[in-house]
Amino acid sequence: MSLLRKLLWLIIVGIVMMQMPLLAARAQESDSGDGPVFIRDAEIENYLHELAAPIYTAAGIDPQSVTIVIVQSSVVNAFVAEGMNEFFYTGLLQLTDSPEQLAGVIAHETGHIADGHLIRGKEEMRNASAEAILGMILAVAAGAASGDGGLAAGGMAGGAQIAERSYLGFSRSVEASADAAGMSFLDKAGISTRGMLEFFKKLEGQEMLPADRQVEYVQTHPLTEDRIAAVQQHLDNSPPSLRNARLPQKFYDMHARMKAKLLGYLQPDIALLRYSAADTSIPARYARAIALYRTGKPDASIALLDGLIAQKPDDPFFYEMKAQVQFDDGRIDAAIPNYAKANALLPDSALLRQEYGHALLESNDTTGMGARIDLAITQLLESNRLEGREPETWRFLAEAWGRKGDLTSDPQYTALASYALAEEAAAQGHDAAASQLAARAMKGLPPNSPYWLRAQDIKLSLAPPGGQGRKKNNNGP
Ligand SMILES: [Zn+2]
Known part of the structure; x- marks a missing residue:
């Protein structure tokens, strides 16, 4: 990926x-x-x-x-x-x-x-x-x-x-x-x-x-x-x-892990040379695990990560890494509990919540789907509450609300999906699209409800000042 x-x-x-x-x-x-x-x-x-x-x-x-x-x-x-x-x-x-x-x-x-x-x-x-x-x-x-x-x-x-x-x-x-x-x-x-x-x-x-x-x-x-x-x-x-x-x-440990991680990701071949298999330190095994994942050897990577998890069972990032290797290898349902564990260990991370929510959405398991989508929505909303920086979180949320709409036939969820897409477009600077999506969301949401108000904010602040967008809009700033 x-x-x-x-x-x-x-x-x-x-x-x-x-x-x-x-x-x-x-x-x-x-x-x-x-x-x-x-x-x-x-x-x-x-x-x-x-x-x-x-x-x-x-x-x-x-x-x-x-x-x-x-x-x-x-x-x-x-x-x-x-x-x-x-x-x-x-x-x-x-x-x-x-x-x-x-x-x-x-x-x-x-x-x-x-x-x-x-x-x-x-x-x-x-x-x-x-x-x-x-x-x-x-x-x-x-x-x-x-x-x-x-x-x-x-x-x-x-x-x-x-x-x-x-x-x-x-x-x-x-x-x-x-x-x-x-x-x-x-x-x-x-x-x-x-x-x-x-x-x-x-x-x-x-x-x-x-x-x-x-x-x-x-x-x-x-x-x-x-x-x-x-x-x-x-x-x-x-x-x-x-x-x-x-x-x-602990800062020395974090520093060594940062360097191991960056090299494992960015230059996996060099990482495998620099961190030899004979080196049993945590950064060395971590760098190798990441480099192996990056060079298409997920099983070898997971074996190393399992060793690291056994050694440090309270470290959220080893679970996150294992979950990512599994996720990218298509093993979504195996990844989900590892994302859950990482989140439980570090509940204030917007990124971990987003990854967890995304994995929940990607599962192909049809049993318990409604509960999984609800959990995904909870995680993604919490991710956005912790940090409003990632347009991608809004896209996942749009998908989650859209699927909830399909499951429940409740049109409010479809409107919420439009609202989330409006937020995504706004965060990306696609003002005209954001304004149109916000207008669509407002039509399906109860007037003056929190998301309706937020959609109105987007519509009013981002509507093209005229001529620039596809249709003229007098609500521009
Ligand atoms: Zn300077």
Whole structure:
């Protein structure tokens, strides 16, 4: 099927993107290269949020208000953009060696947020999803590349990539200021700045390379000897208890698993070489299990996952992984109890709820179908309550309500299905379609009921201002 979780969204970047609704399509593996590909993965997001939370809190930012977005790209970069969106490229995640190093990157990015160095765009960016925002940013960068103004670097690399660097890049003084803020957050959170220093040193020397060969992070966050010296000095002046502080072991375990998972997914052949069968550590077996699944060996993968589950029976992500292998292998009814178990162990994960709900819908077992659809609806609604970011959840909900309508012959469920499709279209930026679907939903729902009101909101806010849509509508903003 698709990468990490069947939930990769491809933003098709168009030249007039800033004026047009964004088109989002489910990314297939062959699509990578056409635009940014986003990875949704409950485990990695959970780790990043847990690692970042004390840093956000130290900065006076509610951790819940930050959306962390993982971009599948070998490019080494991270940045923040409007709306408290923090983007991490898999290339950067894979380059960090420890949770402290990654915490250093997060602290620096949070320094940009605290200093107000957000990448700002037009009004429409303000309410767009994080995924859509990155699409817009890259579109602006591509537009800048097609002109030639302001580009510092030429060379062999694609103009768009270099333009992206210029567009996302900050000045050296701004960088130093973000470092200083970041270091104060790390101090407050009790995390040593050692990791920040280590990561900067890792990137040192990159600036000697021609611009097109540099690690992108160095381009967008110019690194200087002064900056490194300032972090070194801060570390040297820290009290020993802070200087030598080590994050709890669980973060090291999560970090190792993140790296194992990313390599197993993104480069399974390399993962199978790097994590040998002789290595019985949890990350090694996890990486191999994922790599085996990704290379078409589900049974070998499940055997390894069963071993991991036996060793750590309270770990939700081993059940989730096993369920995914089974699901993608067509064993839906075997996957369902594993999704249920993962959900029971981590009830606050919107992604796990969505996967569980989806699996319940895909079952071919006709016995107990009504109860299964009801359970799917419950899971999908809860997923949406926990996080309203995934258009796909609305599509599954539309399917669930549609099937409930078929089973019960109650037309209200058919109207609810239209409402869910309207939400999906709205989340994807398909405004005209969303408005029409919302109008259809309103006809079948009790006036002034909660979903009727929500459908009305969509209809009123997204109706085309006239001429743009298929039919004229005077309700536009
Ligand atoms: Zn920076």
